[in-house]
Amino acid sequence: MVTAAGSPVHLASALEGIRLILHVLGAAVWVGGQFTVLALLPTVRQLGDDAPKKVAQAFARLMWPAYGLLLLTGFWNIAASDVSGASSTWKAVLMAKVAVVVLAGVAMFLHQAAGSRRATAIWGAIGALSSVAALCLGVFLAG
Numbered sequence: 197m198v199t200a201a202g203s204p205v206h207l208a209s210a211l212e213g214i215r216l217i218l219h220v221l222g223a224a225v226w227v228g229g230q231f232t233v234l235a236l237l238p239t240v241r242q243l244g245d246d247a248p249k250k251v252a253q254a255f256a257r258l259m260w261p262a263y264g265l266l267l268l269t270g271f272w273n274i275a276a277s278d279v280s281g282a283s284s285t286w287k288a289v290l291m292a293k294v295a296v297v298v299l300a301g302v303a304m305f306l307h308q309a310a311g312s313r314r315a316t317a318i319w320g321a322i323g324a325l326s327s328v329a330a331l332c333l334g335v336f337l338a339g
């Protein structure tokens with residue numbers, strides 16, 4: 197059996213599997229968590245004035261370790277790839293991905309540190325959109 201690109205399909209090795217599973221789990225928590233918290237926000241607001249802050253702080257305890265895991269396994273992904281033999285397009289997508297990953301981290305940090313509701317919303321939106329962009333670019337890098 198061959199893929200649409202013409203190369204034979206194959207199972208990932210155990211180490212490849214562990215690397216990609218950890219990377220995808222990190223992405224699931226970092227990206228999925230942001231949208232889950234956003235979807236729960238109207239309900240959380242009904243629980244009290246300080247409820248959104250408490251939920252955000254609880255999510256931060258999970259979100260930042262997930263971001264750390266993404267950075268760690270992201271560099272592991274690069275180390276495991278034949279970057280010198282990769283096309284210039286692949287390298288350009290990787291550069292774009294690293295840029296949106298940094299933007300996502302900075303935006304989420306500023307989202308948490310923001311003093312006004314407007315700044316919180318703007319940085320939250322930038323953080324969520326750049327996180328989704330990182331996820332999409334990652335799928336293309338995986339090929």
Ligand code: HEM
Nearest residue numbers: 216223266267270271273274297327330331334335337338
């Ligand atoms: C917000 C942070 C990140 C998210 C949401 C994310 C998401 C993803 C996803 C969903 C994949 C596809 C996995 C697959 O289909 O098997 C992927 C692959 C990849 N990511 Fe990330 N990633 C992030 C951070 C990073 C960082 C910081 C780097 C590098 C410094 C990186 C480098 C890569 C590479 C090279 C691949 C291809 C892996 C392969 O095929 O072996 N990622 N990423």
